[in-house]
Amino acid sequence: MNCWTRRQFGCLAGAACLTALAPRVAKAQAKSRVVVIGGGIGGATVAKYLAASAGTIEVMLVEPKPRYTTCFFSSLYLAGMRSFESLTHGYEALAQNYGIKVIHESAVAIDPAGKTVALKSGAKLPYDRLVLAPGIAFKFGAIEGYDEAATEIMPHAWNGGPQTELLRRQLDSMEDGGLFLIVAPPNPFRCPPGPYERASLVAYYFKQYKPKSKILILDAKDSFFEQDLFQDAWTRHYPGMIEWLPGQFTGGVKSVNVKDLSVKTQGETFKAAVVNFIPAQMAGELAQQAGLADQSGWCPIEPTSFESKLQPGIHIVGDAIQSGEMPKSAFLANSQAKICAFAIAAALTGSDRFAPHLFNTCFTFLAADDAVSDAIALAPNGNTIKISEILISEVGEDAELRRQVVQAANGWYTAFTHDVFG
Amino acid sequence: MCAACHRLDGLDKGIPSIIGLDENKLAGMMAEFKSDKRKSQIMGVVARSLTDAEVADLAHYLATRQKGSERP
Numbered sequence: 025m026n027c028w029t030r031r032q033f034g035c036l037a038g039a040a041c042l043t044a045l046a047p048r049v050a051k052a053q054a055k056s057r058v059v060v061i062g063g064g065i066g067g068a069t070v071a072k073y074l075a076a077s078a079g080t081i082e083v084m085l086v087e088p089k090p091r092y093t094t095c096f097f098s099s100l101y102l103a104g105m106r107s108f109e110s111l112t113h114g115y116e117a118l119a120q121n122y123g124i125k126v127i128h129e130s131a132v133a134i135d136p137a138g139k140t141v142a143l144k145s146g147a148k149l150p151y152d153r154l155v156l157a158p159g160i161a162f163k164f165g166a167i168e169g170y171d172e173a174a175t176e177i178m179p180h181a182w183n184g185g186p187q188t189e190l191l192r193r194q195l196d197s198m199e200d201g202g203l204f205l206i207v208a209p210p211n212p213f214r215c216p217p218g219p220y221e222r223a224s225l226v227a228y229y230f231k232q233y234k235p236k237s238k239i240l241i242l243d244a245k246d247s248f249f250e251q252d253l254f255q256d257a258w259t260r261h262y263p264g265m266i267e268w269l270p271g272q273f274t275g276g277v278k279s280v281n282v283k284d285l286s287v288k289t290q291g292e293t294f295k296a297a298v299v300n301f302i303p304a305q306m307a308g309e310l311a312q313q314a315g316l317a318d319q320s321g322w323c324p325i326e327p328t329s330f331e332s333k334l335q336p337g338i339h340i341v342g343d344a345i346q347s348g349e350m351p352k353s354a355f356l357a358n359s360q361a362k363i364c365a366f367a368i369a370a371a372l373t374g375s376d377r378f379a380p381h382l383f384n385t386c387f388t389f390l391a392a393d394d395a396v397s398d399a400i401a402l403a404p405n406g407n408t409i410k411i412s413e414i415l416i417s418e419v420g421e422d423a424e425l426r427r428q429v430v431q432a433a434n435g436w437y438t439a440f441t442h443d444v445f446g
Numbered sequence: 447m448c449a450a451c452h453r454l455d456g457l458d459k460g461i462p463s464i465i466g467l468d469e470n471k472l473a474g475m476m477a478e479f480k481s482d483k484r485k486s487q488i489m490g491v492v493a494r495s496l497t498d499a500e501v502a503d504l505a506h507y508l509a510t511r512q513k514g515s516e517r518p
Contacts, residue, residue, distance in 0.1 A: 076518050355450060383450070385488055412495055415488075431460055435461035439449075439460075439461055443518075
C-alpha cells in the first residue's frame with residue numbers, strides 16, 4: 025500500500041513538529057530516572073519490576089559486586105547439599121532483557137536536596153526517585169573482641185559470599201569431636217529461623233562425617249522463631265548433638281577472644297573448634313550515613329509506598345527497614361520491592377496502583393528430607409504493617425508432608441531467584 | 447505476587463505452573479484454597495489475603511499469559 029493514510033500523515037507531520045521543537049519537547053518528555061542502590065533481593069526486584077512495567081522510566085542499578093550470593097539456602101552449602109555456584113546470580117539478564125543500566129561501583133553519598141548519588145569514582149548520578157536496598161550492617165564493638173577483623177577468624181557468614189565460604193572451609197577442616205559454637209543475635213535480625221536452620225544442617229553434616237562433634241548455640245534471646253519445630257527435629261535427627269542456651273541462662277555473650285577461639289558469657293568461657301558469630305544488626309551503612317535510620321538503627325517507611333518517613337523521594341526496601349510486624353526475609357524484600365516499584369511508577373507516570381499485599385514464606389530445612397514452612401500474609405494498617413494471617417508447620421507432621429516441603433523449597437529457590445534476577 | 451514462587455514463563459520446576467490455565471478454573475481453585483476445601487498451608491493464606499475481585503483480576507491476567515514469555 026503506497027497511499028498515505030491520514031493517520032500516517034498525521035504522524036509524519038507530528039514528527040516534523042517535534043524536530044522543530046526538539047529541545048523543549050525533549051526536555052518535557054525526558055524519561056524519569058530511578059536510581060536503585062544495592063543489588064540484593066530487594067534492589068534487584070525493584071529495578072526489574074520498574075523497568076518491566078514502566079518503559080518510560082530509566083532504571084539504574086548500582087551494585088559493586090559483579091554477582092550476588094544468596095544468604096538464604098547458604099546453610100545447605102555449609103552442609104554439602106548445594107554448590108556455592110548454585111547460590112550465585114549475575115545481573116546480565118536484568119541488563120539484557122530489561123534494559124537496566126547496571127553500574128558495578130559503590131555509592132558513597134546521597135544528596136537528597138540536589139537529588140544526586142555520588143559514586144566512588146567521583147561520578148554523580150542524578151535521579152527523580154531513589155531506592156535504597158542497603159541490607160544490614162553489623163554492630164561491631166557491641167561485644168568486646170568482635171570487630172571487623174574478627175570476622176576473618178570467627179565468620180558471621182550472615183551475608184552470602186566469602187564469609188560463607190570461610191565458614192565452610194572451617195567446618196570441613198574441623199576434627200571429629202570438635203565444638204561448633206553459634207552466637208545467635210538479638211531481635212530484630214535477618215532471617216529469624218536462620219541460626220537454628222544452620223545448626224540443624226551443620227548437625228546433618230556432622231552426623232554423617234564427624235559424629236562425635238557437638239553444636240552449642242549461645243543465644244542473646246530467651247526464645248526463637250519456630251522453636252518447637254527445631255527442638256523436636258534436633259531430638260529426632262541429632263539426639264544429644266545440639267545444645268541451645270538462652271540469654272537468661274547464660275547472662276548473654278560478653279566477650280570473644282579470636283586467639284584461642286573462646287566465647288565468654290557472664291559466668292562461663294566456652295572454647296570451640298569453629299565459631300560462627302552472628303552479630304547484632306542494623307540498617308546498612310549508606311542508610312545510616314544518609315540519615316534514613318532512626319534511633320532503633322532501622323529505617324522507618326510509609327507502608328504503602330516504602331518511601332522513607334525521614335527523607336521524602338527516597339524509598340527503602342529489604343532488611344534495612346523496620347515496620348510493624350514485618351520480619352526480615354528475602355521473600356518479604358521481594359514482596360516490598362514490587363509494591364515500591366508500582367508506587368514509584370504511579371508517582372512518575374500516573375500508572376495504576378494496586379492494593380498492596382505483602383506475603384512471606386520461609387522454607388526451613390531441618391534435615392535433607394525434612395523441611396518446614398510458614399505462610400504469612402501482611403498488609404498496611406494505618407501507619408504500619410500488620411500480619412493478617414500466619415500459619416506455621418506443626419510438630420508431629422507426617423514425614424511425607426515434610427519431604428514435599430523439601431521439594432517445594434527447592435522449586436521455590438529456582439522460581440524466586442528467577443523472579444529477581446531472570 | 448505469584449511470581450515469587452510460580453515462574454511467569456510457565457516452566458514447572460517443583461512448584462506448579464499457573465500460566466495459561468482456564469480463568470474460571472484458576473479462580474475456582476483459589477476459592478477452594480480460601481475455604482480450605484483444597485488443603486495448602488501457603489495457598490490458603492495467600493487466597494484468604496485476596497478479595498474475590500483481586501482473584502478474578504489475577505486469574506484473568508495469568509490465563510492470558512503465554513508460556514515462554516518472560517516479562518512480569
